Amino acid sequence: MLIVMEARASQPDIDRVCETIVKMGYEARPMPGGERTAIGVVGNRGPVDGTRLFGLPGVKELIPVSRPYKLVSREFQSEDTIVELSNGTKIGGKNAALMAGPCSVESEAQIFEAARIVARSGGTVLRGGAYKPRTSPYAFQGIGVPALGWMRAAARAFGLATVTEAVDEASAEQVAEHADVIQIGARNMQNYALLKRLGRYERPVMLKRGPSATVEEWLLAAEYILDAGNPRVILCERGIRGFDRMTRNVFDLASVPLVQRLSHLPVIADPSHGTGVRELVRPMAVAALAAGAHGVIVEMHPNPAEALSDGHQALYPEELERLGAAAPSAATLGGRTLGKAPQP
Ligand code: PEP
Ligand code: MN
Numbered sequence: 001m002l003i004v005m006e007a008r009a010s011q012p013d014i015d016r017v018c019e020t021i022v023k024m025g026y027e028a029r030p031m032p033g034g035e036r037t038a039i040g041v042v043g044n045r046g047p048v049d050g051t052r053l054f055g056l057p058g059v060k061e062l063i064p065v066s067r068p069y070k071l072v073s074r075e076f077q078s079e080d081t082i083v084e085l086s087n088g089t090k091i092g093g094k095n096a097a098l099m100a101g102p103c104s105v106e107s108e109a110q111i112f113e114a115a116r117i118v119a120r121s122g123g124t125v126l127r128g129g130a131y132k133p134r135t136s137p138y139a140f141q142g143i144g145v146p147a148l149g150w151m152r153a154a155a156r157a158f159g160l161a162t163v164t165e166a167v168d169e170a171s172a173e174q175v176a177e178h179a180d181v182i183q184i185g186a187r188n189m190q191n192y193a194l195l196k197r198l199g200r201y202e203r204p205v206m207l208k209r210g211p212s213a214t215v216e217e218w219l220l221a222a223e224y225i226l227d228a229g230n231p232r233v234i235l236c237e238r239g240i241r242g243f244d245r246m247t248r249n250v251f252d253l254a255s256v257p258l259v260q261r262l263s264h265l266p267v268i269a270d271p272s273h274g275t276g277v278r279e280l281v282r283p284m285a286v287a288a289l290a291a292g293a294h295g296v297i298v299e300m301h302p303n304p305a306e307a308l309s310d311g312h313q314a315l316y317p318e319e320l321e322r323l324g325a326a327a328p329s330a331a332t333l334g335g336r337t338l339g340k341a342p343q344p
Pocket of ligand 1: 103129133184185186187208238270273
Protein backbone atom coordinates (compact mmCIF):
# COMPACT_ATOMS: atom_id res chain seq x y z
CA MET A 1 0.00 0.00 0.00
CA LEU A 2 1.04 3.58 -0.66
CA ILE A 3 -0.05 6.42 1.61
CA VAL A 4 -0.16 9.78 -0.12
CA MET A 5 0.17 12.71 2.27
CA GLU A 6 -1.42 16.13 1.79
CA ALA A 7 0.95 18.76 0.38
CA ARG A 8 0.60 20.67 3.67
CA ALA A 9 1.24 17.61 5.89
CA SER A 10 3.82 18.39 8.58
CA GLN A 11 6.83 16.28 9.55
CA PRO A 12 5.09 15.14 12.79
CA ASP A 13 2.10 14.01 10.63
CA ILE A 14 4.49 11.96 8.47
CA ASP A 15 6.26 10.53 11.53
CA ARG A 16 2.93 9.53 13.08
CA VAL A 17 1.91 7.62 9.95
CA CYS A 18 5.30 5.84 9.89
CA GLU A 19 4.99 4.91 13.58
CA THR A 20 1.49 3.53 13.02
CA ILE A 21 2.73 1.42 10.09
CA VAL A 22 5.47 -0.01 12.31
CA LYS A 23 2.94 -0.73 15.09
CA MET A 24 0.88 -2.65 12.52
CA GLY A 25 3.93 -4.91 12.04
CA TYR A 26 5.13 -3.50 8.70
CA GLU A 27 7.97 -1.30 7.52
CA ALA A 28 7.45 2.34 6.45
CA ARG A 29 9.37 3.83 3.53
CA PRO A 30 8.80 7.60 3.31
CA MET A 31 9.49 9.01 -0.15
CA PRO A 32 9.62 12.80 -0.14
CA GLY A 33 8.52 14.14 -3.54
CA GLY A 34 8.59 17.56 -5.15
CA GLU A 35 5.12 18.50 -3.89
CA ARG A 36 4.18 15.92 -1.31
CA THR A 37 5.45 12.91 0.55
CA ALA A 38 4.28 9.39 -0.14
CA ILE A 39 4.88 6.59 2.35
CA GLY A 40 5.22 3.01 1.18
CA VAL A 41 4.20 0.07 3.32
CA VAL A 42 6.43 -2.97 2.86
CA GLY A 43 6.76 -6.29 4.63
CA ASN A 44 3.11 -7.28 4.20
CA ARG A 45 2.26 -10.65 2.68
CA GLY A 46 -1.32 -9.80 1.78
CA PRO A 47 -3.50 -6.72 1.54
CA VAL A 48 -3.00 -4.08 4.24
CA ASP A 49 -6.02 -2.97 6.27
CA GLY A 50 -5.83 0.81 6.11
CA THR A 51 -8.45 1.70 8.73
CA ARG A 52 -5.87 2.79 11.32
CA LEU A 53 -4.13 5.00 8.76
CA PHE A 54 -6.96 6.66 6.97
CA GLY A 55 -8.10 9.02 9.72
CA LEU A 56 -4.61 10.22 10.68
CA PRO A 57 -3.87 13.95 10.18
CA GLY A 58 -2.26 14.81 6.86
CA VAL A 59 -3.26 11.60 5.05
CA LYS A 60 -4.76 12.34 1.64
CA GLU A 61 -5.35 8.88 0.21
CA LEU A 62 -4.41 5.22 0.47
CA ILE A 63 -3.51 3.47 -2.76
CA PRO A 64 -3.37 -0.33 -2.78
CA VAL A 65 -0.33 -1.49 -4.78
CA SER A 66 -1.45 -4.24 -7.08
CA ARG A 67 1.92 -5.41 -8.37
CA PRO A 68 4.01 -8.07 -6.61
CA TYR A 69 7.01 -5.72 -6.73
CA LYS A 70 6.67 -2.45 -4.86
CA LEU A 71 9.78 -0.36 -4.35
CA VAL A 72 10.66 -0.54 -8.04
CA SER A 73 7.14 0.25 -9.21
CA ARG A 74 5.83 3.51 -10.64
CA GLU A 75 2.97 3.26 -8.18
CA PHE A 76 5.49 3.70 -5.36
CA GLN A 77 7.57 6.38 -7.07
CA SER A 78 6.24 8.30 -10.02
CA GLU A 79 9.43 10.27 -10.80
CA ASP A 80 12.22 8.55 -12.72
CA THR A 81 15.25 7.42 -10.76
CA ILE A 82 18.40 9.05 -12.13
CA VAL A 83 21.69 7.33 -11.39
CA GLU A 84 24.73 9.61 -11.50
CA LEU A 85 28.26 8.26 -11.88
CA SER A 86 31.60 9.66 -10.74
CA ASN A 87 32.39 11.32 -14.09
CA GLY A 88 29.03 13.11 -14.19
CA THR A 89 27.30 10.57 -16.45
CA LYS A 90 23.58 10.46 -15.73
CA ILE A 91 21.43 7.44 -16.52
CA GLY A 92 17.65 7.70 -16.21
CA GLY A 93 14.97 10.32 -16.69
CA LYS A 94 15.80 12.33 -19.80
CA ASN A 95 19.43 11.12 -19.77
CA ALA A 96 21.00 8.34 -21.80
CA ALA A 97 24.58 7.06 -21.94
CA LEU A 98 26.78 5.16 -24.37
CA MET A 99 28.76 2.41 -22.63
CA ALA A 100 31.28 0.27 -24.46
CA GLY A 101 34.36 -1.87 -24.09
CA PRO A 102 35.59 -5.40 -24.45
CA CYS A 103 33.80 -8.46 -23.13
CA SER A 104 36.82 -9.21 -20.90
CA VAL A 105 39.73 -7.19 -19.61
CA GLU A 106 42.67 -9.10 -21.07
CA SER A 107 45.71 -6.93 -20.41
CA GLU A 108 46.61 -3.43 -19.29
CA ALA A 109 47.44 -2.39 -22.86
CA GLN A 110 44.18 -3.80 -24.23
CA ILE A 111 41.95 -1.96 -21.75
CA PHE A 112 43.85 1.33 -22.17
CA GLU A 113 43.44 1.10 -25.92
CA ALA A 114 39.76 0.23 -25.50
CA ALA A 115 39.22 3.23 -23.17
CA ARG A 116 40.85 5.53 -25.72
CA ILE A 117 38.54 4.29 -28.47
CA VAL A 118 35.44 4.48 -26.27
CA ALA A 119 36.17 8.11 -25.30
CA ARG A 120 36.94 9.03 -28.90
CA SER A 121 33.62 7.50 -29.99
CA GLY A 122 31.58 9.55 -27.53
CA GLY A 123 31.13 6.87 -24.88
CA THR A 124 31.16 7.89 -21.22
CA VAL A 125 31.30 4.48 -19.51
CA LEU A 126 33.90 1.76 -20.04
CA ARG A 127 32.76 -1.86 -19.75
CA GLY A 128 34.93 -4.97 -19.41
CA GLY A 129 34.80 -8.13 -17.34
CA ALA A 130 37.42 -8.98 -14.74
CA TYR A 131 35.33 -11.93 -13.53
CA LYS A 132 33.68 -13.89 -16.32
CA PRO A 133 30.75 -16.24 -15.81
CA ARG A 134 31.40 -18.63 -18.71
CA THR A 135 29.14 -21.38 -19.95
CA SER A 136 32.14 -23.73 -20.12
CA PRO A 137 34.47 -24.20 -17.13
CA TYR A 138 37.34 -24.48 -19.65
CA ALA A 139 36.73 -21.04 -21.18
CA PHE A 140 38.69 -17.92 -20.07
CA GLN A 141 37.44 -16.99 -16.59
CA GLY A 142 38.87 -13.47 -16.30
CA ILE A 143 41.95 -11.99 -14.64
CA GLY A 144 40.30 -10.76 -11.42
CA VAL A 145 41.71 -8.04 -9.18
CA PRO A 146 44.63 -6.88 -11.41
CA ALA A 147 42.12 -6.32 -14.24
CA LEU A 148 39.99 -4.14 -11.96
CA GLY A 149 42.98 -1.90 -11.27
CA TRP A 150 43.94 -1.59 -14.95
CA MET A 151 40.37 -0.81 -15.86
CA ARG A 152 40.00 1.94 -13.31
CA ALA A 153 43.29 3.54 -14.36
CA ALA A 154 42.38 3.33 -18.05
CA ALA A 155 38.94 4.83 -17.47
CA ARG A 156 40.28 7.67 -15.34
CA ALA A 157 42.89 8.50 -17.98
CA PHE A 158 40.10 9.16 -20.48
CA GLY A 159 37.42 10.63 -18.19
CA LEU A 160 35.24 7.51 -18.24
CA ALA A 161 33.28 5.72 -15.52
CA THR A 162 33.43 1.91 -15.30
CA VAL A 163 31.01 -1.00 -15.18
CA THR A 164 32.21 -4.52 -14.48
CA GLU A 165 30.65 -7.76 -13.37
CA ALA A 166 30.57 -9.36 -9.93
CA VAL A 167 29.90 -13.09 -10.01
CA ASP A 168 29.68 -13.83 -6.29
CA GLU A 169 29.85 -12.14 -2.92
CA ALA A 170 33.66 -12.05 -2.80
CA SER A 171 34.01 -10.47 -6.24
CA ALA A 172 31.21 -7.99 -5.40
CA GLU A 173 33.41 -6.71 -2.58
CA GLN A 174 36.30 -6.14 -5.02
CA VAL A 175 34.12 -4.65 -7.74
CA ALA A 176 32.46 -2.24 -5.29
CA GLU A 177 35.90 -1.03 -4.29
CA HIS A 178 37.27 -0.50 -7.81
CA ALA A 179 34.38 0.18 -10.19
CA ASP A 180 31.62 2.77 -10.56
CA VAL A 181 28.84 0.30 -11.39
CA ILE A 182 28.51 -3.33 -10.26
CA GLN A 183 27.19 -5.46 -13.10
CA ILE A 184 25.09 -8.47 -12.19
CA GLY A 185 25.07 -10.75 -15.19
CA ALA A 186 22.16 -12.57 -16.73
CA ARG A 187 23.16 -15.88 -15.16
CA ASN A 188 23.06 -14.35 -11.68
CA MET A 189 19.80 -12.43 -11.98
CA GLN A 190 18.13 -14.90 -9.62
CA ASN A 191 21.08 -15.35 -7.26
CA TYR A 192 19.09 -13.93 -4.39
CA ALA A 193 21.88 -14.19 -1.82
CA LEU A 194 24.07 -12.05 -4.08
CA LEU A 195 21.24 -9.56 -4.77
CA LYS A 196 20.63 -9.11 -1.03
CA ARG A 197 24.32 -8.52 -0.49
CA LEU A 198 24.27 -5.57 -2.92
CA GLY A 199 22.20 -3.60 -0.42
CA ARG A 200 25.34 -2.90 1.57
CA TYR A 201 27.06 -0.97 -1.24
CA GLU A 202 26.73 2.66 -2.29
CA ARG A 203 27.69 1.71 -5.83
CA PRO A 204 24.96 1.57 -8.45
CA VAL A 205 24.08 -1.89 -9.73
CA MET A 206 23.39 -2.79 -13.37
CA LEU A 207 21.05 -5.77 -13.26
CA LYS A 208 20.85 -7.76 -16.48
CA ARG A 209 17.71 -9.65 -17.39
CA GLY A 210 18.07 -13.43 -17.01
CA PRO A 211 18.06 -15.45 -20.25
CA SER A 212 14.68 -16.97 -19.38
CA ALA A 213 13.29 -14.38 -17.00
CA THR A 214 9.91 -12.77 -17.46
CA VAL A 215 9.75 -8.99 -17.04
CA GLU A 216 8.03 -9.55 -13.70
CA GLU A 217 10.81 -11.85 -12.46
CA TRP A 218 13.37 -9.29 -13.56
CA LEU A 219 11.61 -6.50 -11.65
CA LEU A 220 11.32 -8.74 -8.58
CA ALA A 221 15.07 -9.37 -8.76
CA ALA A 222 15.59 -5.59 -8.75
CA GLU A 223 13.18 -5.38 -5.81
CA TYR A 224 15.59 -7.54 -3.78
CA ILE A 225 18.34 -4.95 -4.26
CA LEU A 226 16.15 -1.98 -3.37
CA ASP A 227 14.69 -3.86 -0.41
CA ALA A 228 18.23 -4.58 0.79
CA GLY A 229 18.89 -0.83 0.83
CA ASN A 230 20.44 0.10 -2.51
CA PRO A 231 18.06 2.20 -4.64
CA ARG A 232 20.63 2.86 -7.40
CA VAL A 233 19.65 0.11 -9.84
CA ILE A 234 19.91 0.24 -13.63
CA LEU A 235 18.06 -2.51 -15.51
CA CYS A 236 19.65 -3.95 -18.65
CA GLU A 237 17.80 -5.86 -21.36
CA ARG A 238 20.21 -8.37 -22.93
CA GLY A 239 17.91 -10.73 -24.77
CA ILE A 240 16.11 -13.89 -23.80
CA ARG A 241 16.47 -17.41 -25.06
CA GLY A 242 14.33 -18.30 -28.07
CA PHE A 243 14.27 -21.20 -30.53
CA ASP A 244 16.02 -19.52 -33.44
CA ARG A 245 19.78 -20.06 -33.31
CA MET A 246 20.45 -17.45 -36.02
CA THR A 247 20.86 -14.94 -33.20
CA ARG A 248 22.36 -15.72 -29.80
CA ASN A 249 19.21 -14.51 -28.03
CA VAL A 250 15.96 -12.80 -28.89
CA PHE A 251 16.61 -9.12 -28.27
CA ASP A 252 13.39 -8.13 -26.51
CA LEU A 253 13.39 -4.43 -27.22
CA ALA A 254 9.71 -4.09 -26.34
CA SER A 255 10.66 -4.68 -22.72
CA VAL A 256 12.39 -1.27 -22.62
CA PRO A 257 9.30 0.96 -22.97
CA LEU A 258 7.28 -1.68 -21.11
CA VAL A 259 9.52 -1.57 -18.05
CA GLN A 260 9.57 2.22 -18.21
CA ARG A 261 5.82 2.19 -17.72
CA LEU A 262 5.99 -0.25 -14.82
CA SER A 263 9.07 1.07 -13.03
CA HIS A 264 10.88 4.31 -12.28
CA LEU A 265 14.29 2.65 -12.67
CA PRO A 266 16.51 3.42 -15.67
CA VAL A 267 16.54 0.76 -18.39
CA ILE A 268 19.40 0.29 -20.82
CA ALA A 269 19.93 -2.29 -23.57
CA ASP A 270 22.76 -4.63 -24.55
CA PRO A 271 22.42 -5.52 -28.23
CA SER A 272 25.80 -7.34 -28.20
CA HIS A 273 24.56 -10.22 -26.05
CA GLY A 274 21.02 -9.58 -27.28
CA THR A 275 21.93 -10.55 -30.82
CA GLY A 276 25.41 -12.12 -30.65
CA VAL A 277 25.99 -10.98 -34.23
CA ARG A 278 28.41 -8.11 -34.86
CA GLU A 279 26.50 -6.73 -37.85
CA LEU A 280 23.28 -6.50 -35.84
CA VAL A 281 24.75 -4.62 -32.88
CA ARG A 282 24.80 -1.10 -34.29
CA PRO A 283 21.31 -1.14 -35.86
CA MET A 284 19.81 -2.57 -32.69
CA ALA A 285 21.70 -0.11 -30.48
CA VAL A 286 20.26 2.74 -32.56
CA ALA A 287 16.80 1.15 -32.32
CA ALA A 288 17.11 0.82 -28.53
CA LEU A 289 17.99 4.50 -28.14
CA ALA A 290 15.18 5.51 -30.49
CA ALA A 291 12.83 3.40 -28.35
CA GLY A 292 13.78 5.50 -25.33
CA ALA A 293 16.41 3.31 -23.63
CA HIS A 294 18.42 5.21 -21.03
CA GLY A 295 21.57 3.97 -22.69
CA VAL A 296 23.19 1.13 -24.55
CA ILE A 297 26.10 -1.07 -23.58
CA VAL A 298 28.03 -2.68 -26.42
CA GLU A 299 31.11 -4.85 -26.77
CA MET A 300 34.02 -3.39 -28.72
CA HIS A 301 37.51 -4.85 -28.92
CA PRO A 302 40.58 -3.07 -30.31
CA ASN A 303 41.29 -6.31 -32.19
CA PRO A 304 38.27 -8.66 -32.14
CA ALA A 305 40.16 -11.52 -33.82
CA GLU A 306 42.39 -11.77 -30.75
CA ALA A 307 39.65 -11.47 -28.12
CA LEU A 308 39.62 -14.10 -25.37
CA SER A 309 35.81 -13.99 -25.16
CA ASP A 310 32.93 -12.91 -27.40
CA GLY A 311 35.23 -11.69 -30.19
CA HIS A 312 32.65 -12.71 -32.82
CA GLN A 313 30.17 -10.12 -31.56
CA ALA A 314 32.64 -7.35 -30.70
CA LEU A 315 32.44 -4.17 -32.75
CA TYR A 316 35.58 -3.01 -34.51
CA PRO A 317 36.79 0.39 -33.27
CA GLU A 318 35.52 2.17 -36.39
CA GLU A 319 32.10 0.56 -35.96
CA LEU A 320 31.88 1.97 -32.44
CA GLU A 321 32.77 5.39 -33.85
CA ARG A 322 29.91 5.06 -36.33
CA LEU A 323 27.56 4.12 -33.52
CA GLY A 324 28.84 7.04 -31.46
CA ALA A 325 28.07 9.39 -34.35
CA ALA A 326 24.50 8.09 -34.73
CA ALA A 327 23.72 7.76 -31.02
CA PRO A 328 22.89 11.40 -30.10
CA SER A 329 20.15 11.77 -32.72
CA ALA A 330 18.79 8.27 -31.97
CA ALA A 331 18.57 9.24 -28.28
CA THR A 332 16.80 12.48 -29.23
CA LEU A 333 14.21 10.43 -31.12
CA GLY A 334 13.68 8.44 -27.95
CA GLY A 335 13.18 11.62 -25.92
CA ARG A 336 16.59 11.49 -24.20
CA THR A 337 19.81 13.44 -24.33
CA LEU A 338 22.97 11.42 -24.75
CA GLY A 339 25.63 12.33 -22.17
CA LYS A 340 28.58 14.13 -23.69
CA ALA A 341 31.93 12.46 -24.11
CA PRO A 342 34.66 13.70 -21.79
CA GLN A 343 37.01 16.30 -23.27
CA PRO A 344 40.40 14.77 -24.11
C1 PEP B 1 28.86 -9.76 -20.42
O1 PEP B 1 28.39 -8.63 -20.24
O2 PEP B 1 29.98 -9.98 -20.93
C2 PEP B 1 28.00 -10.92 -20.09
C3 PEP B 1 28.51 -12.07 -19.69
O3 PEP B 1 26.71 -10.66 -20.29
P1 PEP B 1 25.37 -11.50 -19.91
O4 PEP B 1 25.38 -11.63 -18.42
O5 PEP B 1 24.28 -10.63 -20.43
O6 PEP B 1 25.46 -12.83 -20.62
MN1 MN C 1 30.43 -10.84 -23.38
